[in-house]
Amino acid sequence: MWRMTNPPPAAVLPPAANAKTPGTTWQVVAWSLWDWGGAAFNAVMTTFIFTALYLTGDDFGGADKATATLAFALSISGFAIALLAPVAGQRSDHSGRRKLWLGINTLIVVVLTGACFFVQPHESYLLFGCLLIAAGHVFFELAGVNYNAMLLQISTKKTIGRISGYGWAAGYLGGIVALLVVYYGLIKPEVGLFGITSADGMTYRAVAVFSALWMLIFSIPVFLAIPESKPDPNMPHVGFFQSYRELFRTVVRLGRTAPHTLYFLISSAIFRDGLAAIFTFGAVLAVGSFGFKTGDVLIFAIAGNVVAAAGALSAGFLDDKFGPKAVIVTSLIGMLISGTALLFLDGKNAFWVFGLILCLFVGPAQSSARTFMGRLAPEGQEGEMFGLYATTGRAVSFLAPQLFGLSIVIFGAQRWGIIGILVVLLLGLLLLLPVKAPPHGAAA
Template identity: 55%
Template sequence: MSRRFGWPVWAWGLWDWGSAAFNAVITTFVFSVYITSDSFGPEADTSLGWALAGAGVLVAVLAPVSGQRADRSGRPGRWLGLNTLVVVVLSAALFLVEPREDLLWLGLLLLAAGNVFFELASVNYNALLHRVSTPATVGRVSGLGWGLGYLGGIVLLLVVYLGLISPEVGLFGVTDADGLDVRVTMLFCAGWTLVFSLPVLLTLRDAPQQAPGRAPRVGVVESYRRLFASVRELWREDPRLVRFLGASAVFRDGLAGVFTFGGVLAAGTFGFSDGDVIVFGIAANVVAGVSTIAAGWLDDRLGPKRVIVGSLVALVVSGTAVFVLHDGGRGVFWGFGLLLSAFVGPAQSASRTFLARIIPAGREGQVFGLYATTGRAVSFLAPAAFSLSILAGAALTGAARTDDAQYFGVLGVVAVLLLGLLLMLPVHAGPVAEERTSPAPG
């Protein structure tokens, strides 16, 4: 399948490979586990949920401005580069977060800010999908990108685990004293993101802009006026698109919650060590990468809705099993955790291709900005549901500390996934979009 893809497709997909540094290492399996350890106090896990919920609100405010500005300027590559550079700087700044309770909120604020700029970069990155695909290949190209992201996570987690986390004395003489192994990992992640972002920035260059054709820059208020006008126009043109944006906003937040809190649960509820979490992360990324690339083939043949619905059903069942069987120990988490991993990527990729197939030509940045906006408008759901479920569980069980009831957080994430599934079921899949007039390169 992928042998037919040319360099532009691979250059585009390598940004996903590079994004593994932030998604897999920082947000999921290393820094989030580190920042919720006992060194940062007993309320660190719930504080993580609130910090990420706040980041979601900021993205909801900023994404429509970012998407519309990229469309008007005709320079999505420029904005992708700028936002990615900020992610690199914030990733490196996490080196400053030593394992002290008074530094908890420094770490959480840097992590939240990184999430904001990462999501803004993703708006511009997704808007470039139409340049490297056609309606006949968009499922496979999107699946390749997501798959490369997971496979990149495998390579990076192996390097981090074998070179820095596992040895008593790692590369460059690094030890775990003062969290130095994790903090140096953050510097490595910054470099990884930078290096693998360069191919797409150098390959898919923005077209030169002619002065008479440039649209004037508008402010935030005008951007939102245009946003609401765009929603009304999209509703008149294709109500399915607007319904999908609403449904996907909910289930995508649940999908993000699976990986965001997976490592936290592995360490806090199932007793995984830092090294164990990374080993599980490697296995999870192998499963997710293979399943996502394979699901791209199903997407092109069966349609993205079937992939999304089937994946969400499997996620709800598997997540519920993790909660019900949590006393079963590590084997439960390994089995059902890997099953969860197998279905997150396919749902994420199929969601992107569902939208890419029906976006009106020339409005990719705007609609993907709206995609990010609707997703982040409710992105407080999974983090808040996670934190609230833990608080409710502590009250129900009489736990002295909230982290003793951490496993109740699984129910919060499952509830968000179930709601997204119910909203997605009535969304009409419709016919595949017609071929764009400009063929994709590669």
């Protein structure tokens, strides 16, 4: 359990980010490289290449059916994350094994990603492929609980925003490099690296192997540079199921003594689900509804990642200056406007313009949501609070995929899935507006 006193944590920056010395440059770089490596799963596997160009293609029953199946599989993964994430974070706080569990979960994602090599281009493999991607999401989120908590080990109250931005920017830039390697090494040439061709879907199956190796290699530095977290001696060791009782007590206590922390967890749960849906279904929409070909998707992916990286970097400095809430609200409004435009406009040019605007705002919203939580997390309970952050973010993670898939089923066309994403973003914005922002910069 963790303890609270007045004033509530919604108005208090954790001592871990107040009084300690900042992390070294090498620690910040090593921490950011995990995001760089994770881009292989996020950008290559689940956004621009494997799911968009392969798993939701004609070989798997057509775009509409395959996309809806993927959406429902991801909604199931959201329930699993909601059940496991807070307890995983809580137990890593208690045991002082944050880095260990980051490593275990990262390795599981690597294995699941590599297993996508066995997804052959036939409709009978659709469910298998969707389940691998969905399971990968579960363990990637569990790894992210501990990874996000590490942010407070290498940042201070004055640098948390920009260091979070560095991590997101590294992820986007890593995505660019990984996409370039995949495109020019495997997809574009008739005979790619190691003699790989498109026969039997081997091009995209090889992409899965590349992505697994990419993530494995670039995850190593964080384990060498950042020391293991220390266990809290005041926290009792409890069993797995008793951890849920402790979690319930924490939530009740938050509602009583730090309600704005709870309000933020709820509001961010919803708008972050919308952000995740943009990445999951953006490239799928580009191909299925806006006439993009393979080369178009790769070029857009690279441009989108450049824009998103620039947004994340600028958000880090704006976050430290104006606070995370201002950055998130501005970003959500920008995404709602550009997303609405995509709902009614046709053609590649429309997607290029408004799709890039979406990318510009997604990075800042992601980065500042993480620092918002970081500014609220009490020292020693970072893992538990980021576990709650992941859980609330995934407790409703079925919402955007379900609405996206349901909209396709109701209206009979893939494009109408955009409505589900817009509804989720708008609801998240409305719930965020009354939340009290944490102190930032000199005010902290």
